[in-house]
Amino acid sequence: xxxxxxxxxxxxxxxxxxxxxxxxxxxxxxxxxxxxxxxxxxxxxxxxxxxxxxxxxxxxxxxxxxxxxxxxxxxxxxxxxxxxxxxxxxxxxxxxxxxxxxxxxxxxxxxxxxxxxxxxxxxxxxxxxxxxxxxxxxxxxxxxxxxxxxxxxxxxxxxxxxxxxxxxxxxxxxxxxxxxxxxxxxxxxxx
Amino acid sequence: xxxxxxxxxxxxxxxxxxxxxxxxxxxxxxxxxxxxxxxxxxxxxxxxxxxxxxxxxxxxxxxxxxxxxxxxxxxxxxxxxxxxxxxxxxxxxxxxxxxxxxxxxxxxxxxxxxxxxxxxxxxxxxxxxxxxxxxxxxxxxxxxxxxxxxxxxxxxxxxxxxxxxxxxxxxxxxxxxxxxxxxxxxxxxxxxxxxxxxxxxxxxxxxxxxxxxxxxxxxxxxxxxxxxxxxxxxxxxxxxxxxxxxxxxxxxxxxxxxxxxxxxxxxxxxxxxxxxxxxxxxxxxxxxxxxxxxxxxxxxxxxxxxxxxxxxxxxxxxxxxxxxxxxxxxxxxxxxxxxxxxxxxxxxxxxxxxxxxxxxxxxxxxxxxxxxxxxxxxxxxxxxxxxxxxxxxxxxxxxxxxxxxxxxxxxxxxxxxxxxxxxxxxxxxxxxxxxxxxxxxxxxxxxxxxxxxxxxxxxxxxxxxxxxxxxxxxxxxxxxxxxxxxxxxxxxxxxxxxxxxxxxxxxxxxxxxxxxxxxxxxxxxxx
Ligand code: SF4
Ligand code: SF4
Ligand code: SF4
Numbered sequence: 119x120x121x122x123x124x125x126x127x128x129x130x131x132x133x134x135x136x137x138x139x140x141x142x143x144x145x146x147x148x149x150x151x152x153x154x155x156x157x158x159x160x161x162x163x164x165x166x167x168x169x170x171x172x173x174x175x176x177x178x179x180x181x182x183x184x185x186x187x188x189x190x191x192x193x194x195x196x197x198x199x200x201x202x203x204x205x206x207x208x209x210x211x212x213x214x215x216x217x218x219x220x221x222x223x224x225x226x227x228x229x230x231x232x233x234x235x236x237x238x239x240x241x242x243x244x245x246x247x248x249x250x251x252x253x254x255x256x257x258x259x260x261x262x263x264x265x266x267x268x269x270x271x272x273x274x275x276x277x278x279x280x281x282x283x284x285x286x287x288x289x290x291x292x293x294x295x296x297x298x299x300x301x302x303x304x305x306x307x308x309x
Numbered sequence: 310x311x312x313x314x315x316x317x318x319x320x321x322x323x324x325x326x327x328x329x330x331x332x333x334x335x336x337x338x339x340x341x342x343x344x345x346x347x348x349x350x351x352x353x354x355x356x357x358x359x360x361x362x363x364x365x366x367x368x369x370x371x372x373x374x375x376x377x378x379x380x381x382x383x384x385x386x387x388x389x390x391x392x393x394x395x396x397x398x399x400x401x402x403x404x405x406x407x408x409x410x411x412x413x414x415x416x417x418x419x420x421x422x423x424x425x426x427x428x429x430x431x432x433x434x435x436x437x438x439x440x441x442x443x444x445x446x447x448x449x450x451x452x453x454x455x456x457x458x459x460x461x462x463x464x465x466x467x468x469x470x471x472x473x474x475x476x477x478x479x480x481x482x483x484x485x486x487x488x489x490x491x492x493x494x495x496x497x498x499x500x501x502x503x504x505x506x507x508x509x510x511x512x513x514x515x516x517x518x519x520x521x522x523x524x525x526x527x528x529x530x531x532x533x534x535x536x537x538x539x540x541x542x543x544x545x546x547x548x549x550x551x552x553x554x555x556x557x558x559x560x561x562x563x564x565x566x567x568x569x570x571x572x573x574x575x576x577x578x579x580x581x582x583x584x585x586x587x588x589x590x591x592x593x594x595x596x597x598x599x600x601x602x603x604x605x606x607x608x609x610x611x612x613x614x615x616x617x618x619x620x621x622x623x624x625x626x627x628x629x630x631x632x633x634x635x636x637x638x639x640x641x642x643x644x645x646x647x648x649x650x651x652x653x654x655x656x657x658x659x660x661x662x663x664x665x666x667x668x669x670x671x672x673x674x675x676x677x678x679x680x681x682x683x684x685x686x687x688x689x690x691x692x693x694x695x696x697x698x699x700x701x702x703x704x705x706x707x708x709x710x711x712x713x714x715x716x717x718x719x720x721x722x723x724x725x726x727x728x729x730x731x732x733x734x735x736x737x738x739x740x741x742x743x744x745x746x747x748x749x750x751x752x753x754x755x756x757x758x759x760x761x762x763x764x765x766x767x768x769x770x771x772x773x774x775x776x777x778x779x780x781x782x783x784x785x786x787x788x789x790x791x792x793x794x795x796x797x798x799x800x801x802x803x804x805x806x807x808x809x810x811x812x813x814x815x816x817x818x819x820x821x822x823x824x825x826x827x828x829x830x831x832x833x834x835x836x
Contacts, residue, residue, distance in 0.1 A: 228710070292711035295626055296835030307617070307624045307830040 119150070119175045121257055124186040124203070125247075126168040126196030127213075132244030133192060137169025139248050139266050140258055144173040147262035153181035166195045173257060188255050191217050192230075192247060211251050213243070226254045228289050237282055245271070245279050246286035253290025260287065314342040316369040316434060317362040318427070321351045321385070324375035327417035332424055339424070340431040342368075351375070351412070352385030352392075356602065357554025359396040359410060364559040366444030369409045369434040371427070376414045386414055391605060398601045403563060404570040404634070405440065408433060441568035445650070456541050458503035465534040469527035470495045476521030476531065481761045482514060485778035489514060491521050491531055498538065512538045514770035517644055518762035519731035532732075539646030539769075552771040556602065557595075557641055564636045565653035573597050573635050581619045582628045590667035590694065591619060591629035592681070594674035595637055596799045607806045611799035617830035618673040618699045624833065625706045629671065632661050640676040643684060644767035655690040663693050673699040673826055675729035675798045682733075698729065699826055700738050700797070707745065713836040716748035717828065722791035722820075723760060724805065726798035730759035739797050739825055746832055763801035764808065771804075779808035783818040793821045795828055 123140060127133040134156045141152040155170040170183040189204040190211045191197035197217045204210055204223075212219060214227035230246035245267060252263045264283060271279040299305060320326055326347065332339055348354060351374025362370050372393055380386045389412055397407035411430060415423050462468065476491040483489050489511060497508045517532040525531070551558055564571060573593060577583070583591065596611040603609050622629050639654035658681075662670060672678050675698065682696035706712075723743060730736035736759045764779040765771045783805065786794055796802050802822050809818045 233710075289710040292706070292709040296711045299624070299835050306834040307620045 119173070121173045121188065122183045122186045123171040123173070123188040123190065123251075123257060124168055124183055124200060125171070125190040125192070125251075126166060126200050127192030127244075128195065129165060129167050130241075131192050132241060133167055134169045135270065136190075136244040136248050137171045139245075139263070139270050140251070141171045141173070142270065143252075143258040143262035143266035144171075147265055148259055150175055151178050153178050155181050155183070166193065166199055168196065168200070188251065188257060190247060190251055192243070194218065209255055211247075211254060213247070226250070226290075226293060228286060228293075230286060233285050233289070234282060237278065237285065239275075239278060239282070242279060242282040245282040246289075249283040249286025249288075250290045251286075253287045254293065263287075314368045314431070314434060314439070315344060315366065316340075316342045316371065316431060317367045318343050318345045318371045318373060319348050319351065319354050319358075320345050321374045322347060322349050323381050324379055324417045325373045325413075325415040325423060328415050328420040328423045331418075331420040335420075337420075337424055340428060342431050342434070343371075343427060350380070350382055350385040351414075352380070352382065352388035354389065354392065355554050355556075356392050356396045356399070357556035357559060359392060360399070360556060360559050360563075361554075363400070363405055363409070363440065363442055364444075364563045366440060366442055368437075368440045369430065370411075371430060372410070372412045373423075374412070374414050376416050379416060395601050395605065399560070399598055402571060402573055402575065402597055402601070403560060404572050405442070405563070406437065408437060409440070441570065442563045442566045443568070445562070445565075456537070456544070458498050458501070458538070458541060461534065461537045461541060462499055464537065465530055466527075467495050467499060467529055467534055470499070470525075470529050471527055472496065473526060475524045475526065476529075479520050479524045481518065481520060481778050482516065482774055485774045485781060487514070487772075487774035487777075489774070491515070495529065495531075495534075503538070503541070509542060510770075512542065514772070514774075516727075516762045516764070516770075516775075517766050518727045520761065523731065536644060536646075539644070540648045541646075543646030543648070551645060552765065552768040553602075555768070557598075557768045558645055558647065560598065561637045561639065561642050561654065562647070562650050565650050565657070567657060570634045571636055574631055574633065577619075578616060581616060582623050583619065584628045584630045586666065587628065587630045588668045589622070589627050589629040590662065590665050590670045591622065591631050592638075592670050592672040592674075592677055593631065593635060594672060594677045594799070596674070599799060599803060603803055603806075607803060607810060609799075609803050609806055611802055611824075614673050614799055614824045614826055617824070617827040618671075621699070621703065621826065621830050621833070622671065624830075625702075630665055630667060632665060634661070636661075638674075638677045638680045640680040640684075641767040643680065645769050648688075652688060652690070655685050655688060659685065659690045659692055667694055669697055670694045671697045671699055671702050675726035675733075676800070679728040679732050698733075698735075698738075700729075700735075700742055703742060703826075703829060704738060707742075707833075711836050712833055714745045714829075714832045715834065717746045717793070717832060718748070719792040720790060721746070722786045722789060722794045723825075724763060724794055724796045724798075724801045725759035726796075726801060727759075727762055727766065729797055739795075742825060742829060743795065746828055763798075763804045765800070765804045775804075776808055776811070779805055780811070780814070780818065783808055783820060786820055787818070791820070793823055795825050796822055797825050799824070 125133050125137050141154040144150045145152040151174045153172045172178050185205050188209045192213045210225040212227050214229040228250040230243040234240050234243040267283045268276050374386050374389045377386045393412035401407045474492050477483050494511045515535045519532050521531045593615045600612050639651040643651040678698040764775040
């Protein structure tokens with residue numbers, strides 16, 4: 119198993135923390151190897167920024183990622199810059215309200231910023247995205263993701279963050295459920 | 310020892326009675342099981358009268374009328390045919406079996422055929438065995454509970470009434486022009502005049518809608534007070550006449566017999582998936598019975614609500630278990646004062662629900678949701694499951710995302726269910742669901758406050774004023790330009806349809822009605 123994940127967005131969205139949670143969940147809880155490369159610089163002031171996470175069941179010799187298996191885009195500029203790097207059979211995950219994908223490649227979308235606002239904490243959009251990405255791709259296990267979220271967020275906000283995580287996870291389950299129904303030719307209740 | 314069977318023969322005064330008399334004159338051997346009741350016309354025996362003997366322990370019922378064409382009043386035999394056909398269907402659902410009831414018609418000179426018929430009917434019933442319904446003895450004076458009107462007044466702190474009259478000015482019955490005043494009821498009962506015919510009829514007429522309670526500055530919980538007062542009257546056999554001859558109360562009382570095995574899930578569409586056991590239990594309610602009872606003249610299809618709820622559960626990958634022999638929740642017995650039988654039903658239901666080992670019970674009926682969720686516990690019957698109304702389930706699942714809605718494209722009015730919106734305080738929930746169905750602000754239901762009552766509750770006290778208030782409500786909906794009336798309770802559909810079918814008004818009041826659950830089922834899809 120060798121999975122390369124790139125998460126992009128703009129500074130302030132918590133892209134790096136999201137990457138850190140994914141990597142730690144894989145390494146500490148799921149007992150795999152993982153690396154994280156984060157891009158600093160002007161990005162952290164609001165420009166495009168990204169986190170590159172590699173997860174593997176053996177040693178990782180090169181942490182940089184050229185063509186990810188999973189590309190998570192939380193902003194349009196991140197998407198514009200990166201979408202052509204995604205492998206042909208890779209999985210594209212986007213922030214539904216902020217990214218308008220081009221072409222006819224399949225993708226998974228979650229309105230995580232809107233959901234975060236509903237929960238009352240806009241900065242938890244990244245945690246929702248982690249939940250969604252984990253639910254869709256299965257790159258990290260549910261237990262690993264949950265316990266890492268709990269340990270990685272500021273004290274006192276654990277409960278809220280877990281709720282955010284679950285929101286994303288459940289949206290993923292609903293999305294997959296919907297795809298199963300559509301594949302079975304049953305998109306509606308009566309049809 | 311031979312078991313004793315009881316078969317009621319409703320015998321029309323005219324044609325068949327002559328034949329019957331001939332048998333008596335000839336000292337023919339009329340089976341001893343037959344208990345004859347002479348009636349003026351077979352067409353006058355309503356479904357309620359056809360069912361009543363079963364509630365009281367009869368093993369079979371024969372309705373005997375004149376041969377078609379020889380009815381003295383023209384339509385008697387035809388009415389008898391329809392009533393018998395409907396009641397037979399309901400006997401099937403309740404688990405009594407349609408073969409316990411039969412309609413037969415005879416010409417005056419057909420005494421031999423009549424005797425043959427009776428004899429073979431008796432044989433059939435003997436073969437079917439005793440009725441599974443155990444008749445309940447009438448309440449005796451010594452059984453009457455200690456409850457008295459002073460205690461009830463004290464329990465609900467009706468003394469707190471300030472005599473302000475806010476309740477009366479909000480009460481839909483008073484607004485419909487009925488000489489009716491909750492304030493008056495309160496003060497009369499406080500003054501110890503509970504047993505006057507006037508107060509009795511007012512207690513019986515109350516819709517228990519809860520509008521007055523919303524307005525009362527002293528928080529006098531009028532519906533709860535009325536509920537206890539009806540129990541008090543029932544214990545003393547002072548209760549007023551229920552609507553539809555008490556058919557539904559009768560049916561529910563029959564269901565308190567443990568040996569009865571109702572079959573409410575017959576004819577579910579094949580595409581609906583239900584299971585035998587699982588964490589989720591779906592509780593249907595009485596819609597199937599209503600559809601048979603009202604099918605002929607109101608053409609309601611309230612069973613759709615149950616079917617669409619099940620389809621929606623399937624849509625979200627839930628294959629609920631159902632109680633194969635589900636009984637009524639008892640709401641109407643409780644609210645018409647028959648606490649004793651309510652409790653019997655509640656205990657049977659609680660056992661069946663516990664045996665299902667489900668964790669969550671979902672129902673589409675607001676009365677079931679309120680009764681199972683609140684009243685059972687209040688009466689000391691604990692349920693080991695979480696009670697969820699289908700609207701709550703839908704909200705929970707829709708919130709997870711990935712679904713979208715085809716807008717209805719119609720402007721909608723909404724009829725609140727008293728039990729959901731006022732008793733359970735959930736008026737916001739159906740409104741939130743309704744929003745999904747609108748793509749245009751102007752289609753939204755305007756009012757946040759719960760709408761007035763649909764005109765009847767628990768099949769008690771329906772009269773010309775109930776009709777007047779329903780007509781007012783429907784006229785209001787017509788004037789608002791709404792194209793469809795969304796409902797949240799099967800009974801609202803029945804009672805409002807009843808007003809729409811007013812022959813004098815022709816098509817004036819006709820409005821399309823659709824249950825909220827069905828509307829969502831029509832519109833939702835995976836994105
Ligand atoms: S519960 Fe409804 S019908 Fe009864 S008195 Fe109050 S407002 Fe009137
Ligand atoms: S609103 Fe309350 S306080 Fe006022 S008359 Fe009615 S019951 Fe009494
Ligand atoms: S409104 Fe019509 S259907 Fe409802 S109880 Fe009255 S008569 Fe019966």
